[in-house]
Amino acid sequence: MTTPLRIGFIPLVDAAALIVAVDKGFASAEGLDVTLVREVSWSNVRDKLNIGLFDAAHLLAPVAIASSLGLGHVKVPIAAPFNLGINGNAITVSPALHAALMAEIDGGDRFDPMATAKALARVVAKRKKEGADALTFGMTFPFSTHNYQLRFWMAAAGVDPDEDVRLVVLPPPYMVDSLASGHVDAFCVGAPWNSVAVDLGIGHILHFVSDILVRAAEKVLAVRQVWADKNPQTVAALVRAAVKAAEFIEQPENRAEVARILAQPERIGVDAEVIQRTLGGRLKISPDGTMRESGRYLLVGREEAGCPDPVQAAWLYAQMVRWGQTALSPEALKTAMGVFRPDLYDAAVGRPSQTGQAAGGAFSAFSGPVFNPADVVGYLASFAVARRGP
Amino acid sequence: MSAEQSPKIVIVDESPIRAAILEEGLREAGFTQVVHIREMQSLLARIYSVDPDIILIDLENPSRDVLEAMFQVSRAVRRPIAMFVDQSDSASIQASVEAGVSAYIVDGLKKERIKPILDLCVSRFNAFAKLQEELERTKSQLEDRKVIERAKGILMKMKGLNEDEAYVLLRSTAMREKKKIGEIAQSIITASEMLK
Numbered sequence: 054m055t056t057p058l059r060i061g062f063i064p065l066v067d068a069a070a071l072i073v074a075v076d077k078g079f080a081s082a083e084g085l086d087v088t089l090v091r092e093v094s095w096s097n098v099r100d101k102l103n104i105g106l107f108d109a110a111h112l113l114a115p116v117a118i119a120s121s122l123g124l125g126h127v128k129v130p131i132a133a134p135f136n137l138g139i140n141g142n143a144i145t146v147s148p149a150l151h152a153a154l155m156a157e158i159d160g161g162d163r164f165d166p167m168a169t170a171k172a173l174a175r176v177v178a179k180r181k182k183e184g185a186d187a188l189t190f191g192m193t194f195p196f197s198t199h200n201y202q203l204r205f206w207m208a209a210a211g212v213d214p215d216e217d218v219r220l221v222v223l224p225p226p227y228m229v230d231s232l233a234s235g236h237v238d239a240f241c242v243g244a245p246w247n248s249v250a251v252d253l254g255i256g257h258i259l260h261f262v263s264d265i266l267v268r269a270a271e272k273v274l275a276v277r278q279v280w281a282d283k284n285p286q287t288v289a290a291l292v293r294a295a296v297k298a299a300e301f302i303e304q305p306e307n308r309a310e311v312a313r314i315l316a317q318p319e320r321i322g323v324d325a326e327v328i329q330r331t332l333g334g335r336l337k338i339s340p341d342g343t344m345r346e347s348g349r350y351l352l353v354g355r356e357e358a359g360c361p362d363p364v365q366a367a368w369l370y371a372q373m374v375r376w377g378q379t380a381l382s383p384e385a386l387k388t389a390m391g392v393f394r395p396d397l398y399d400a401a402v403g404r405p406s407q408t409g410q411a412a413g414g415a416f417s418a419f420s421g422p423v424f425n426p427a428d429v430v431g432y433l434a435s436f437a438v439a440r441r442g443p
Numbered sequence: 444m445s446a447e448q449s450p451k452i453v454i455v456d457e458s459p460i461r462a463a464i465l466e467e468g469l470r471e472a473g474f475t476q477v478v479h480i481r482e483m484q485s486l487l488a489r490i491y492s493v494d495p496d497i498i499l500i501d502l503e504n505p506s507r508d509v510l511e512a513m514f515q516v517s518r519a520v521r522r523p524i525a526m527f528v529d530q531s532d533s534a535s536i537q538a539s540v541e542a543g544v545s546a547y548i549v550d551g552l553k554k555e556r557i558k559p560i561l562d563l564c565v566s567r568f569n570a571f572a573k574l575q576e577e578l579e580r581t582k583s584q585l586e587d588r589k590v591i592e593r594a595k596g597i598l599m600k601m602k603g604l605n606e607d608e609a610y611v612l613l614r615s616t617a618m619r620e621k622k623k624i625g626e627i628a629q630s631i632i633t634a635s636e637m638l639k
Contacts, residue, residue, distance in 0.1 A: 093505040098544070125511065129537070195512050221487070222512040224505030236484060300462045 056084040056287050061098045062111035064091055065225065066244035067138030067272045068333050069311065069353055072321075072327040074291075074298035076314045081410035082297075083290035086190035091319060094224060095194045102275060103129040109291060111137060112275035115196040117367045118389045121278075122370075124379055125196060130388075132281040134288055134397035135295045136365075139358040141271050141331070141351035142199055142262040143185035143247040144206070145234055146239040148340070149186065150176070164345075166265050166419045167432050170210035177217050177240040190214075191223040191231055191240035198262075198271050199241040201372040206265050208438035209420040212377075215440055232256050243271070244331035244351065251337050252327065258338035263349035266418045268356075273393070281397065299354030308332050336353050360406040361393035364416055367426035375433055386429060395400035449474040450496035450556065455486065457504060461571045468567045474560065487513070497557070498547040499564055502540065508545055535561055542568040587625035594628030597603065597635045 060075075062068040072089065074080045080087045092098045095113055099120055102110040117131040146154065157175040171239045177188065204214040204331040214220055225232055231237045233255045240246075241262075250256030254331025262269055274295060281288050297356045302311050308329055316325035330336050334350035337343070352358035370389035399405050416424040422435050433439065452474055457461040462479045469477050474567075480486065490498060500507050533542045535558070542565040546615050548557055570627060591613065597611040613631075617624040 093503060094507040096507045097502050097540075100536065100540050100545070104533065104540055106540065127533070194508050222509045224508055226505060227483075234484075300576050 054082070055084050056290070057086045057088070058108045058287070058291070059088050059106065060109045061090045061092045061101055061113070063093075063095065063098060063225070065111075065272075066315065066321065066328055067351065067353070068111040068134075068321070069302050069315055069332070070137050070295045070299040070359070071274065072315055073302055074294040076317075076320075077298060077301060079114070079296040079297040079301070080291070082295045085287070085290055085294060086359060089320075093226075095197075099126065100117060102131075102277065103127065103279075105277070108280065108287075109274060109276045109423045111272055113194060113197050114270045114273050115198060115201070115373070115427065116194065116364070117273050117275045117392050118366055118369055119196040119373070119378075121388055121392045122379065122385055124373065130278035131275050131392055132278045132288075132394050132397065133275050133361050133392055134394045134401065135274035135292045136270055136359050136361045136393075137272040137274055137295070137353070138243075139271060139356070140261070140266075140349055142241055142243050142269075142270055142391040143201060143258050143336075143350075144203065144239060144241045144260045144262070145228075145232065145236075145247045145250050145256040146254060146259045147235070151259065152257070164260070164264060166206050166260055167209060167265045168194055169259060170206055170212065173207055174210040174212050176359060177212055181217075183403070187217065187219050187237070188238045189219040189221055191221055191228055191237040191242070193225055195378070196373070198269060198369070199243075201203075201376070202262050202265055202269065202367065203241045204376060205372070205418065205420075207262070208436065213438050229253065229255070240393060245321065245327045248327045248330055248336060250322065251340060254340040257340070258336060258345070261336075261345075261347050261350050263347055264419065267349070268352075268365075268416065270362065270369070273361060281394075284398070288397055289401035292398055294400055296354070296359055299359050302332065303354040309391060319357045352430075357406055360395050360398045362395065363393045364392035364424070364426055366390045366393040367415055367429065368424050371424070371429050371433060375394035375439045381429060381433075386426070390426065449473065449475045450560075451493065452478070452560070453490060453493055453495040453498045454479045455490075455498060455504060455506065455510075457481055458501065461501065461568070464571050465564060465567045469560070472559065472563055483509075486510075489499070496549050499560075500545050500547070502543045502545060505544060505610060513547065519559075536556075538565050543572070544568045548586050587623075587628075590625055590632065591628045594631040597631055609616040 060071060061070055075087045075089055095116055098110045098112055099116055101107045117133050119125055121130045153176045154169060154172045157172040158168055177350060190203055191205055207214055212218060225242050225246050228240045228242050229250045232250055249260050251258055261393060274289060301307055312325040312329035315321045315328050316323060321328065331351060334348055335344060335346045338345045366389045367386060370386055373379045395406060422432060424432055454462050454465055454468060466477050466479060480489050486506050486509050498510060500510060539561060541584050546561055594613060595606060595609040598604055598612060599606060613627055614625055617627045
C-alpha cells in the first residue's frame, strides 16, 4: 500500500533532497506517493503545513522554530526529522557597492568577513557623512537564516543592522530584479539566485555563508509534531527516502543528472548549468568570470548534514533573542532545540548518527566565542551590537 | 457605520479582476474605504502611506513574505500589525488559506468587525476561482467546437457524407473508443494533415 503525501517547497537548490527523492523514485521505493507542490512564499508554506494542507514541507529552519514558539504567527509545534541543507547561502552586492567595499578594504583579504564587514562600516560612515541614503539589504524572511547571517556579519564590525542600514524582506525570485533596479544594494539568498545575478552582470558574490559560519543549518524537512507522533512509519520512510536522495546528490558523477532534474520548469526552473555550479561549490563570483570554489558552499548529505542538530536550533533561537524577536527563556530554548529531531533521524536510518557538531566540530563563526547552548546568556553578552527585547 | 468609522482596507493583488470583485463586495457590504495596490515595488512604503486597518493579500503573491516583516519591531512601523487569526481561529485560517487569501490586521480592531470582512473575502475568492474554471471550460468547449467543425468537413469531403452523417460517425466512434468527440475530431484532422 502506498501512502499519499503532499509536500510543499520553494524553488531553491536546497530542496534538492526532496525533489530528487520524488523524481528519482527513492520516495516511491519507500511506499510513498508524494506530490510536490511548488510555493511562492514561506508564509504560504508555513500556513499550509500548519493547517494540514501539506503533510510535510521544505522549510526555513528558523520558521520551524518560530512556528513551534508561536512567534510572528499561530503556535504550531513542528518536528524536523531531516536537515535538507547546511550552508548554501551567499551575500551578493551590486557592482557599485562592491567597488566601494574594495576601495575601503585597506589591504585586507576580500574573502575574510571581518575585513569586508570593516569595509562596510567605513562605507556606511562615509555615506552618513555625505547624507546619502542608507544601504538596503534584501533577505528572505524575518525568521530566516539570511536575516541572521547578514546581521551577524555586519554587526561584527559595529554596523547596526536596524540603525545603520535597511534590511528588507524580498521573495527570492525578486532578488535579482531588485538588485538590478537599485531597489536594494545587496542581498543574502540561497542558490541559484546569487549565480543568476552574477551571470547577468549585475552582482558580485561577496561571501559564501560558509565564510561567516562554518556550519549553518539552512532548511529542514518539517512536519507537524502531532502528525509525526501519529505517523512514525511514514516519517521514517520519508527520512530514508531523503537520506538516499542526499547520498545520490553528493556523488559527483550524479551531479549533471541531479542538476537536470532540479532544472525542470515545475521544480526550480532555472538553467541546469547554474544549478550544477552550486551543487559542486564552484561558483562564478564576479561578472568578469572570476571563479571561487569551496567544499563547504552547500552540504546536502556530506558530513552527516542530513541529521538535525539541536545545537543549530539553539543558535538560531539565540539570534531571535539577539535581534529582539523574542525574549530569552530557558523553556523556549528547550522547545527550540526540541524541534530538531536527531532521534527520528536515527530511528529512520536504523543507526545512531553523530550529530552535526560532533561530525563537523564545535559551532564556530568568524567572530564571537564558540557557541554553547548551555550558556546562551554569556554568548549573547559577548556581542556589542544587539537589539534586546521585545 | 456612523458610530464606528468604516475600517481602511488595502487589497494587495496583481489580478485586477479579482481585486475588483473583492472591492465591489466590500463596498456593497458598506466598507467604503478600500485601496487596491497592484505595484509590488516598495509595497511596504505604499502600505504605510495608506495606513490601513486591514490588509488582504492573495496567496499567489510572493510579496506575502514582505508583509510578514511588518510584525517585526522596526522603526518603520508606527502601529504594530498582527496576523488576524489568533490561536482560536483555526477554522478561519483554514477557510481563507483554502480560498487563497490571507489577512493582516492592525492591532486593536475588534474581532467581530473582522469576521464579516474575512468571510466576504473567502466567498469572493471562491467565486472568482469558480468563474475562472468556467472560463477555462467555455474556452475549451469553443475550441472543441471548432475542431469538430473541421473534422466534419474532412469526413464530408472524403467519405461523401452529409453534415449530420459526419457528426453521427464522429459521435459513434467516440463512444466506441470511449474518448471525447473533440479528441476523435482532432485525430482526424491530424491524420488528414499527415496524408496530404
